[in-house]
Amino acid sequence: MGNGLDGKVAFITGAARGQGRSHSVRFAEEGADIIAVDLCEQIDSVTYPMATREDLDETINLVEKTGRRIVAEQADVRDFDRLKAVVAQGVAEFGRLDFVLANAGIMPILGEPSHEMSAYLDAVNVMLNGVYFAIEAALPALLNNAEGGAIVITSSSAGLKAGGARFSTMSHGTAGYAAAKHGVVGLMRYYANSLAEKNIRVNSVHPTGVMTPMVVNEQFMQYAVEHPEFGETMQNLLPNVPVIEPSDITEAMVYLCGTSGRYITGITHSVDAGLTVK
Numbered sequence: 001m002g003n004g005l006d007g008k009v010a011f012i013t014g015a016a017r018g019q020g021r022s023h024s025v026r027f028a029e030e031g032a033d034i035i036a037v038d039l040c041e042q043i044d045s046v047t048y049p050m051a052t053r054e055d056l057d058e059t060i061n062l063v064e065k066t067g068r069r070i071v072a073e074q075a076d077v078r079d080f081d082r083l084k085a086v087v088a089q090g091v092a093e094f095g096r097l098d099f100v101l102a103n104a105g106i107m108p109i110l111g112e113p114s115h116e117m118s119a120y121l122d123a124v125n126v127m128l129n130g131v132y133f134a135i136e137a138a139l140p141a142l143l144n145n146a147e148g149g150a151i152v153i154t155s156s157s158a159g160l161k162a163g164g165a166r167f168s169t170m171s172h173g174t175a176g177y178a179a180a181k182h183g184v185v186g187l188m189r190y191y192a193n194s195l196a197e198k199n200i201r202v203n204s205v206h207p208t209g210v211m212t213p214m215v216v217n218e219q220f221m222q223y224a225v226e227h228p229e230f231g232e233t234m235q236n237l238l239p240n241v242p243v244i245e246p247s248d249i250t251e252a253m254v255y256l257c258g259t260s261g262r263y264i265t266g267i268t269h270s271v272d273a274g275l276t277v278k
Contacts, residue, residue: 003258006031009094011087013037013077013134014104016051018212019154021059022246023101023253028068030254035090035097037075037083038104045108045119045173048217069094077104077130083137097141099257102131103154107214108173116172123176128183135191148199150257153188155204156181157272164230185268192266201265205252208236208272209243216243237274244273
């Protein structure tokens, strides 16, 4: 256990599958206990199937197989009171909180159907307000930790450049995604400055496309085929890397939360195969 995660506790949103599950299992393998939440329901502006309760149960199973403990509950990151209740439940059981991985995200409707304004609002409410609520729900427990801690926000390459944005691909959903992913960079810098004196480090991670159901689904692939100009802007700079794995982002989370990242705060850490420098 050389990463400084042994005996620590991590609060992870969007933990039922994809990146959130990968983070939960890896942190447990490194010796951390997990407080996990996921909506486990469908949002109307999202056309691909979202995570289910069965998915969250599988995350529980995988974490417990490592020998670590997990408190996992269905919770909407848009519901501040619910997040506070789950964090309180986890801290009561584990006695501390060290890390917040604000990971929950959606890909709202692309193309013509997303002329519904709800797609914009859902994106901002989940991926910007939801990040704020998750951090604020966890902050009292983090501040009560004399050792300090770390917060890592999952942004996107679209939080550093508006990937895929062309007149032909304009939609409320993609606007909301770009706004939310840019917005959390502002939150990251706000918290990095505000919490440094409490030894709480705050950073954001910016992936390119990741091999999860949010990106690898029929709707997204069909849209990329129908709008080749969209697909071209999403091509990574490194060759033969169409998407990366959830574990690639998990490595960044371990790096930033562990002893390796003990002097790192306030950065936008790209794991994007060169996408944002194009």
